[in-house]
Structures are given as C-alpha cells and as structure tokens.
Amino acid sequence: xxxxxxxxxxxxxxxxxxxxxxxxxxxxxxxxxxxxxxxxxxxxxxxxxxxxxxxxxxxxxxxxxxxxxxxxxxxxxxxxxxxxxxxxxxxxxxxxxxxxxxxxxxxxxxxxxxxxxxxxxxxxxxxxxxxxxxxxxxxxxxxxxxxxxxxxxxxxxxxxxxxxxxxxxxxxxxxxxxxxxxxxxxxxxxxxxxxxxxxxxxxxxxxxxxxxxxxxxxxxxxxxxxxxxxxxxxxxxx
Numbered sequence: 001x002x003x004x005x006x007x008x009x010x011x012x013x014x015x016x017x018x019x020x021x022x023x024x025x026x027x028x029x030x031x032x033x034x035x036x037x038x039x040x041x042x043x044x045x046x047x048x049x050x051x052x053x054x055x056x057x058x059x060x061x062x063x064x065x066x067x068x069x070x071x072x073x074x075x076x077x078x079x080x081x082x083x084x085x086x087x088x089x090x091x092x093x094x095x096x097x098x099x100x101x102x103x104x105x106x107x108x109x110x111x112x113x114x115x116x117x118x119x120x121x122x123x124x125x126x127x128x129x130x131x132x133x134x135x136x137x138x139x140x141x142x143x144x145x146x147x148x149x150x151x152x153x154x155x156x157x158x159x160x161x162x163x164x165x166x167x168x169x170x171x172x173x174x175x176x177x178x179x180x181x182x183x184x185x186x187x188x189x190x191x192x193x194x195x196x197x198x199x200x201x202x203x204x205x206x207x208x209x210x211x212x213x214x215x216x217x218x219x220x221x222x223x224x225x226x227x228x229x230x231x232x233x234x235x236x237x238x
Contacts, residue, residue, distance in 0.1 A: 001018060001019075001051075001052055001151045001152045001153060001154075001220075001229040001230065002049055002050065002051045002052075002152075002153060002154055002155065002156045003017055003018055003049070003050045003229070004047065004048070004049050004050075005032065005044045005045060005046055005047060005048045005049075005050065006046070007046050009044055009046070010044075011042060011043070011044060014044055014050060017229060018050060018052050018229065019052075019151065019208070019211075019229060019230040020052050020208050022042075024052070024208065025050055025052065026042065028051060028052065028053065028207075029048070029050050029051060031048065032044060032045055032048035032049065032050050033045065033048075049155070049156050051153065051156045051157070052151065052153075052206070052207070052208050053153055053157070053176075053205050053206060053207045053208075053214065089137075089138050089139075090119070090135050090136065090137055090138070091109070091135075091136040091138055092133050092134065092135060092136070093108075093109075093133070093134045093136050094131065094132070094133050094134075095128055095129070095130055095131060095132045095133075095134060096130065097130050100125065101113050101116050101117060101122070101125040101128070101134075102125070102165065104116065104134070104136070105163075105165075106163075106164050106165035106182070107165075109136050109138055110164070110181050110182040110183045111136065111137065111138060111139070111163075111181065111182060112163040112182070112204045113163070113165075114163070114204075115137050116134060116135075116136060116137070119134075119135045119136070119137050120134050120135055138181065139179040139180060139181050144236065145234050145235070145236040146234065146235055146236075147232060147233070147234055147235075148212035148213045148232070148233050148234070148235045149210060149211045149212050149213070149230065149231075149232060149233075150188075150211070150212065150213040150214070150215055150220075150223075150225060150230070150231060150232070150233045151206055151208070151211050151213075151214055151215070151225075151229060151230045152214060152215040152216065152217055152219070152220035152225060152226065152229070153168075153170075153176070153205075153214050153215075153216070153217070154170040154216070154217030154220075155170060155217070157170070158170045162174075162176075162202050162203035163176075163182060163202070163203045163204040164182045164183070164202045164203065166202065168202075168203065168216075169216070170216050170217040170218060171216065171217070171218040172216055172218065173197060173198060173199045173200065173216065173218065173219055174199060174200055174201075174202040174203065174216045174219070175188075175199045175200070175201055175202070175203070175213050175214060175215050175216065175219065176201070176202070176203035176204055176205035176206060176213070176214035177201050177203075177204070177205070177212070177213055177214075178204060178205070178206075178212075180201045180237070181201065182201055182202060182203075183200065183201065183202075184200070184201045184237055184238075185198060185199070185200050185201075185237070185238040186198070186199055186200075186201065186235050186236060186237050186238060187235070187236045187238055188213075188215075188219070188223060188233050188234070188235050189223075189233060189234045189235075190223045190224055190225070190231070190233055191232065191233070191234055192224075192231075193223075193224050195222060195223050195224060197219055197222045197223055198238065199215070199216075199219055211230065212235075213233070213235065
C-alpha cells in the first residue's frame, strides 16, 4: 500500500499504518526519510509518499534489452514437463532466433522475466546465444478457495512496468501474487462485507512478510481495504 506522510506523523505511526517495520520502510523509501544532524534521529518527510514495495526499474531494463538478440523469427515454445520441488513445474525451452527472455516470459509462458533469469543464472539477457536451453519455472495454480492477507498499491507505481510487461494501471482490476501464473483470473471476496470482485494476476509481490496479495488501488476500494490498508480476503482461481 501507499501512505502520504502528514504533519506530525511519527515513525511508529507510519509503520503501524503501513503494517510494516521501520527498517523495511526506510530501505524501500529513501526519498521519504531523513536523519537529524542535531541528534541523529530518523524522521519521515511531511508530504512524502511511502510505499511498501520496491519501485523497481528492472522491467524497463529487460524490455530495453529485448531485440538485442540476433534473428527475427517469432517465438515458439518448446518444453517438457519436469517436476520441480516447491510450487513450480520446470519446462525447458531451446532458444531460437529472434526470441528474447522478455517475450518468452510475458507472451509465451506468462511468468516473471526475472524468474527465468534467476533459474538460469543469467546476468545479461543480451548475452544469450541461439540454441541455449533455458529452464522455465511455471508455477502451479492453487485449487479451491483460500484465505489471503491483502494490501494494495497505487499512484506511486502507476505507469511502471509490471511482471507481465504491461504498465501498471492503479484503476484496473489487477493483482500481484508471488507465484500464481500471470494471466490467471481470480475471484476475491471480503468476508466481512460480502463484497466480491474478479481480478487478473499481472504482477509479482507483495514484498512484505505475511502478505499474500497486492491489489490495485481500485480493487482495494471495491473491497473496502483502501482505508485500512491491509486485510483478510478469500481468493479462488477461476
């Protein structure tokens, strides 16, 4: 979620409102904090916007690298079904001319590009060679209804690239989840109010321990979580 610092706000207050701890908020929001030269104490800057997830430029870097690999052929998936310990099934893909990590992740396998880089120890996607076999970790979809702890993100990230390659729209019915495949549709319900909303998984997160889902600001409004910031929902994959 996000919070605009008001006059008189203390570190303890904003940490409580954000449902986080000071060390995490300080690390994620260096522009919103300061330290007194007189006594060395930390403080939050009035009017600054605090966010509980990183404002990363990773997506921009990867997308810039797209097209730097040789060839012009359209991406074609090639995989097998090896089971991987944990939540994901690992598929293999032999890189063809014109294919990029960004396109494979966002258009062919609907996963986070960063997951492919990590799974294959790739530091520079522009260095990939045609014929290299890549491991593609494809998460399993959960079955049935489950209880989740939800928070939200909005204006501070509006327009930035999401894990699916598209710009984030704070008014769209989208959510971030750590491992449900990108593009998956889910039904969310606030058990206290009975409010329901459908959404699509388009991004990765949340990045605060104990949270399961990050809602767009519009979804948070529809499910009455925009004021309290963090709350319990039920979620079912459609």
